[in-house]
Amino acid sequence: MIDHPRHVTVIGGGTMGCGIAGLMAVAGSAVTVIEVDRAAADRVAERVHREWADDAGALTRLDTITDVMRTPPETDLVIEAVAEDAGLKAEVLAAAGRAAPHAILATNTSSISISRLARAVHDPGRFLGLHFFNPVTKSALIEIVTGDRTAPQTVELARNWSERWQRTPIVVRDSPGFATSRLGVLLGLEAIRMVEEGVADPHDIDAAMVLGYRHPIGPLRLTDLVGLDVRLAIADYLSAELGDRFSPPRLLREKVGDGLLGRKTGQGFYSWTAKGRPS
Numbered sequence: 001m002i003d004h005p006r007h008v009t010v011i012g013g014g015t016m017g018c019g020i021a022g023l024m025a026v027a028g029s030a031v032t033v034i035e036v037d038r039a040a041a042d043r044v045a046e047r048v049h050r051e052w053a054d055d056a057g058a059l060t061r062l063d064t065i066t067d068v069m070r071t072p073p074e075t076d077l078v079i080e081a082v083a084e085d086a087g088l089k090a091e092v093l094a095a096a097g098r099a100a101p102h103a104i105l106a107t108n109t110s111s112i113s114i115s116r117l118a119r120a121v122h123d124p125g126r127f128l129g130l131h132f133f134n135p136v137t138k139s140a141l142i143e144i145v146t147g148d149r150t151a152p153q154t155v156e157l158a159r160n161w162s163e164r165w166q167r168t169p170i171v172v173r174d175s176p177g178f179a180t181s182r183l184g185v186l187l188g189l190e191a192i193r194m195v196e197e198g199v200a201d202p203h204d205i206d207a208a209m210v211l212g213y214r215h216p217i218g219p220l221r222l223t224d225l226v227g228l229d230v231r232l233a234i235a236d237y238l239s240a241e242l243g244d245r246f247s248p249p250r251l252l253r254e255k256v257g258d259g260l261l262g263r264k265t266g267q268g269f270y271s272w273t274a275k276g277r278p279s
């Protein structure tokens with residue numbers, strides 16, 4: 001059993017993909033990030049270096065490509081980190097399995113069924129969920145999600161690697177929303193309803209959870225960081241799977257419809273500066 005993946009390929013260079021890529025490089029792995037075109041790949045390199053500026057030396061191990069079929073043959077671990085869309089994820093994972101047939105395959109989904117996605121991969125025993133958290137640079141948790149056919153040795157590898165990444169793993173059986181999204185989304189949706197109903201403004205609601213319950217960040221500021229569109233997609237999925245208690249509030253749909261998606265657009269429940277700070 002290798003004590004850490006020697007080469008990691010991350011598919012998707014968005015916020016989560018860049019954070020994961022930087023974490024892998026800092027932990028000692030060579031890293032390849034796959035994006036849709038050269039311009040997007042170049043932006044990945046810039047973002048990773050900016051987010052992991054204190055570990056610039058380690059990031060010399062980072063490379064970017066634009067074709068999943070060019071996945072380096074020495075890859076030990078492939079982490080899919082594309083948009084929260086089951087069809088897209090299944091397509092990407094199927095291609096990754098063909099390109100790296102001997103690697104462990106993982107998805108960074110925060111809610112989609114691992115057993116469902118496993119239908120797209122060539123070896124479900126080597127497939128699992130590795131749910132990292134935003135921002136990856138600061139979060140100490142990783143949620144390992146096991147599908148119906150995930151092999152025990154795959155879970156054991158993930159546990160060992162999590163320690164190498166200096167993250168505390170929890171192991172969760174595949175179910176809608178797993179443990180973290182199921183709890184976190186419910187809290188976030190109720191906070192949005194409180195804004196909608198005029199109970200308090202976003203700053204005060206967040207302060208209640210940070211100061212009263214010692215949460216490191218309030219649910220509305222976290223929603224801005226994650227992306228209101230991402231939060232809405234997860235809520236729609238959980239509502240379909242688990243019932244009306246996860247129905248998205250009207251205010252959330254309106255903000256997404258207006259393009260107010262949080263930090264990435266500069267406006268959500270907070271206004272965000274060009275340096276990514278709430279104002």
